[in-house]
Structures are given as structure tokens and as C-alpha cells.
Amino acid sequence: xxxxxxxxxxxEIAAAVFKAHLDELWSGGRPERLGWIRNxxxxxxxxxxxxxxxxxxxxDTYHFRLGAEYYDAAPPxxxxxxxxxxxxxxxxxxxxxxxxxxxxxxxxxxxxxxxGGQRQLVCFTLAAEYYMTDHSPTExxxxxxxxxxxxxxxxxxxxVLSSAYYRxxxx
Numbered sequence: 421x422x423x424x425x426x427x428x429x430x431x432e433i434a435a436a437v438f439k440a441h442l443d444e445l446w447s448g449g450r451p452e453r454l455g456w457i458r459n460x461x462x463x464x465x466x467x468x469x470x471x472x473x474x475x476x477x478x479x480d481t482y483h484f485r486l487g488a489e490y491y492d493a494a495p496p497x498x499x500x501x502x503x504x505x506x507x508x509x510x511x512x513x514x515x516x517x518x519x520x521x522x523x524x525x526x527x528x529x530x531x532x533x534x535x536g537g538q539r540q541l542v543c544f545t546l547a548a549e550y551y552m553t554d555h556s557p558t559e560x561x562x563x564x565x566x567x568x569x570x571x572x573x574x575x576x577x578x579x580v581l582s583s584a585y586y587r588x589x590x591x
Contacts, residue, residue: 426490435463438488441569464488467505472581490548495563496570498547508540516590525580546573
């Protein structure tokens with residue numbers, strides 16, 4: 421499968437569009453109703469804390485760092501992080517969710533990247549890293565500038581943390 425070379429966005433434009441899309445999403449109030457917490461790190465990065473619900477109703481939280489390095493010609497970068505907003509958790513960590521594998525999403529603590537390195541991969545078509553690895557979406561699955569925004573990315577992350585897929589923390 422071909423690996424795409426994503427073009428870095430102009431940082432000022434990416435930051436403005438990223439902020440506008442996040443502000444628009446938050447202005448509707450739905451993120452707060454869903455229990456989402458947004459912590460802007462800098463103009464190109466935010467950490468969003470999302471609740472995860474087990475089938476028995478218990479709740480846990482997870483933190484995702486989103487970046488606008490390629491935004492919005494490509495989706496935001498997405499990484500699962502510990503509460504510090506930087507450290508990638510180990511799979512056997514309280515900060516790494518166990519998921520019943522949805523066919524459209526993968527979460528890998530150590531994935532083999534095309535450069536030969538082993539790094540985390542939050543794998544779905546609404547994350548930039550998906551396009552940097554050996555994945556080929558169908559035309560209907562591809563990110564579409566002007567149609568998709570960071571909101572789509574966050575709603576998909578929220579869906580995978582629902583009781584339909586979430587099975588509890590890794591440790």
C-alpha cells in the first residue's frame with residue numbers, strides 16, 4: 421500500500437483554522453455535555469480529555485493530543501497521551517484503553533512505521549498518521565478538506581470510547 425507524503429501546512433493559517441474549528445465545535449455546548457475537556461497547549465496543539473464508558477456504566481478518562489501540522493488539507497495529528505499531555509502511555513498502563521476491535525479503528529502502542537521505527541499509532545482515517553503509514557482508505561473514507569474538520573476526529577474518538585467498544589483501562 422502506498423504511503424503518502426503529507427505537506428506541512430502554513431503554521432499561521434493552520435493555527436487559525438484549527439482554532440476556529442475547535443471554537444465552533446465548543447460554542448455549541450455539545451463537548452461539555454459529553455464531558456469533553458479542551459486544553460490548548462499552543463496555537464497548533466490541544467489536548468482533549470474524553471470520557472470512556474464501560475458496559476457496566478463505569479467511566480474512565482483518556483487524553484488525546486491533536487495537532488494542526490497538516491491541517492486542514494489533512495486531518496489533525498492524533499496521539500494518545502498521559503495526563504501530562506506529552507508522554508505516550510504503555511499498553512499495560514491505566515492511560516491506554518482496551519478496545520473491542522472496531523473494524524474502522526486501531527490503537528497501537530508500538531506500530532512499525534515505514535521508516536523502520538516503532539511508534540504509537542492511533543489508526544483511523546480522521547488522523548493524519550493513518551496516511552503516513554501503510555493504509556489505503558477507500559474514496560468514501562478519505563479526509564475531505566472543506567467537508568471534515570477536527571470535530572469529526574473528536575466525535576470518532578468519542579465513539580470508540582463508548583460502551584460498544586471500550587473494555588476498560590490497560591492496567
